[in-house]
Amino acid sequence: MATKADKKNAIRQGIIDSAGIYSQSLAGKTFLYVYGEEFFEVSFPIDHFLHLTxxxxxxxxxxxxxxAKKAKLxxxxFYFDARHPYANARKKLPCLKRLPELTNDMVCILKEMQTVTIIYKLSVTNLEFTLGLTENTDVNGKKINDFFLPMSLRVEDTSVEKSNDGEIVDFIFSKDASVAKYDTLLVEDKxxxxxxxxxxxxSEKxxxxEHD
Structure with a gap:
């Protein structure tokens, strides 16, 4: 049977693997989600990775x-407590490794997803797991820019029922954060x-x- 140390080590390895994927596919990039006439932009700061583990x-x-990224964790x-139970981390980490799927597959945009502590204005889900997004604000709640940031990774299938509205995304674009315009099309509804x-x-290209 797996000992406590074995279990913790498996979590540690999961965090390290996820950090590698986060740094490769998400950190330093921004993503533009478009549905109907509405759109929003998401960035993945490195200091938001911890929230998701x-x-x-x-x-x-x-x-x-x-x-974690250097595999030195x-x-x-790290530890578990009442708010961060082991079972939760064990459930989240396989999904955290798959987080890029929420940027390069057809996803559903949820509005006003309600959890016990917070209402997420926007969330992105593939119906297996959901990323709750928050506005980029400073400590006083003042908006820093228009980007949304990843705040919570939820592994459950009730996110849709807990939301006011859900819409399938039409397009997802990405770019390097250092570049002015989105230059890569990741998802499109033909x-x-x-x-x-x-x-x-x-980018104009x-x-x-597009056909007239």
Whole structure:
């Protein structure tokens, strides 16, 4: 039978693997989600990785991520508590490794998803797991920019029922955070046209080929 140390080590390995995927596919990039005439942008800061793992740590969120990314995270650098139970982390980590699926597959956009503690204005789900997004605000609640940030990874199938509204995404674009315009199309509904109100955000090559 797996000992406590074995279990913790498996979680540690899951966090390290997830950090590698996060750094490769998400950190340093921004994503533009478009559904109907509506759209929003998401960025994946490194200090938000910790929120998604389901564990608690005494390290700063940035150091936790850096240690995990370099595979230097030790089992003593994180722990479980009432708010971060082991079972939760065990459930989240396989989904955290699959997080890029929420940026490069057809997903559903949920509005006003309600949890015990917070209402997420926007969430992205593939119906297996859901990423709750929050606005980018400073400590006083003042908006820093228009980006949404990943705040919570939920592994359950009730997210849709807990939301006011759900819509299937039409397009997802991505770009390097250092670049001005979105230059990669990751997901598209072939029956839809790119709406005019986002054309200023994306590279001309992505819509100049569209049929009239």
């Amino acid at each position: 389901g564990v608690e740590t005494k390290l700063s969120a940035k150091d936790f991520y850096k240690n 030790t089992s003593s650098q 029956n839809k046209m790119i709406p005019d109100n986002i054309k200023h955000l994306i 992505l819509y100049s080929t």
